[in-house]
Amino acid sequence: MTIEKNICGAEEWCKFPQLAVPAIKARVDSGAKTSAIHALNIQTFQREGISWVRFDVCPIQDNRKTVIHCEAPIYDRRSVKSSSGNTEKRYVIKTSLAIGEQSWDIELTLTNRDAMGYRMLLGREAMSGKLIVDPEASFSFGDITNEELQDLYRVKKAPNKGMKIGVLASNPNLYSNRRIIEAGEERGHEMVFLNIKHCYMKMDADNPEVHYRGGKILNDLDAIIPRIRPSMTFYGCALTRQFESMGVYCLNSAGAITQSRDKLHSLQLLFESKIDIPITGFANSPLETDDLINMVGGAPLIIKLLEGTQGKGVVLAETKKAAESVINAFKSLKADILVQEFIKEANGKDIRCFVVDGKVVASIQREAEPGEFRANIHQGGTASLIMPTAEEKRIAVKAAKSMGLKIAGVDIIRSAKGPLLLEVNSSPGLEGIEGATGKDVAGMMIQAIERKLKWKSLVS
Known part of the structure; x- marks a missing residue:
């Protein structure tokens, strides 16, 4: 039985109903094996255990403001050689293509075609058994005027659209x-x-x-x-x-x-706000090492790189000799450092208070592995639910406010002289605190934006 094939031109208007793309001009190229569409902001994600990809399509040539936001299951990922000879690893989706009155499923690769003359390339695999190319023809299934194209892509504002x-x-x-x-x-x-x-x-x-x-x-x-x-x-x-x-x-x-992010400046701001912190010293010369150590009560003491974060660049020096060696080693690298008194009675524990918009919304106690000290909590250890005291909550809120942060992870340590503030983090992680507390902290961050912009959420 012979299947009748339609004749198409060297360029045609295509439609992708499943992607909500009503019209995109394609170059028809039987010399190219794979079909491709111009895609930006390509991101993968999981939906019900299946790998999906979301991407933006700018369907109109030389127009970056008209954008269609698309999602599709990932069909494959493969290496594709472009016309310029470069090989690129691309995501492949399978979706319905409509040309004229016909529609069928094709494989479509996602790539940036900004440098190309067409936002889409229709390759021979997609045409197989369906189309024959007449290279002298164009828009055999009908052309679309600029006015019609603008009408197709006219923005329709939904009354319930979110931010x-x-x-x-x-x-x-x-x-x-x-x-x-x-x-x-x-x-x-x-x-x-x-x-x-x-x-x-x-x-x-x-x-x-x-x-x-x-x-x-x-x-x-x-x-x-x-x-x-x-x-x-x-x-x-x-x-x-x-x-x-x-x-x-x-x-x-x-x-x-x-x-x-400036440890020294942040500590000075906390001090100005009358927030108690462990005694801390800072110097820029190894000649004052002895006095620097004595300033914070001697060994054991904590030595921190000024640019360190999440427990990296933090050392517990248990003796004066060890402290001198570490300080001089850091100085030989021309690294700025802080020295801080060691709170032995904390037993390797601290409290992380998550502050959102001036309120402590969740708190956990973090405990380092046996034999480690508090700084290494970031690199291991356990997190458990804890109820902070009213004073600890007050300190956390005041610390975030002193930095001007709407979102902050505030670390507090319990000492013999009361709670002491250790650090204020502007990009606190959510995994430990959501896992230990079961609270939707991420949702609370979104709610803070809704309140600021006076947005009434559709979610009750």
Whole structure:
């Protein structure tokens, strides 16, 4: 039995009903094996145990403001050689293609086609048994005018549409980032992950912009949740300031994050706010090592790199000789350090209070592994539910306020002279505190944005 094939031109208008793409101009190329569509902001996620991919399609050539947000199950991931000779690893989805009156399922790879003349390429695998190409023809199944195209992509505002919130971070697969995105989506908002390294800025007093990889202009965000890793503090805060200048609400401001990351400055701010901290010393010369050690009550004592984080660059020196060796070693590396009294009675435990919008919403006690000390809690140990005292809650809220942070992880240690504040973290992790308390801390962060922007959530 012979199957009748339709004749198509070298370019045709295609439609993808399952992706909600009503029209996209494709170059028809029987010399290319695979079909491809122009996709940006490609992110993978899990849905009911199945791997999915979400991506943005800019279906109109030379137009980056018209965006269709798409999701589809991942069918495959394979290496594809482009016309330029470069090999690229691409995600493959399987979806319905409609041309004219015909529709059938095809495999479609996701890639950035900004440098190409067409937003889509229709390859021979998708045409097999369906189409024959007449290279001299164009739009054999009908053309679409610019007016018709604009009408197809006219933005229709839904009355119940949520906000658009970006998570500015480095790792989309990190538990905390995934939970924030899930929490926002559960409350009816559109959540987008923005990789710090993929953002770049247009500095313009009249029209400041942030662009994203592929040239997308990030001009439709209601709020940003900065989750900036220490190594990206400078650039991440610069981006946060840029969003602030564009009128986008940032859950933690760039100024608050910057001062919380400066250990010395943050301790000085806490001291000015009359918040008790362990006795701490700072110096920039090994010649004062003896006096520096005596200043904090002698050994044992804690020695910290000024730029260290999450327990890295933190050493417990149990004797004066060991302290002198560590201090001089750090100084030989020209590293700024803090020395701090060791609170022996804490027994390797501290309290993490999670502050959201001026309130302690969850608390855990963290305990280091036997034989370790408190700083190594970040690299192991256990977390358990604890009820902080009224004084500990007061300290946590006051500490976050002194830094200007709406979201903060405040670490407190119990000493013989009362609770002492150790550190204020502007990007606290969620896994330990949500796991131990069972609370939806990520959801509380989204609610803080809703309150600030006076958004009435669709979730009761």
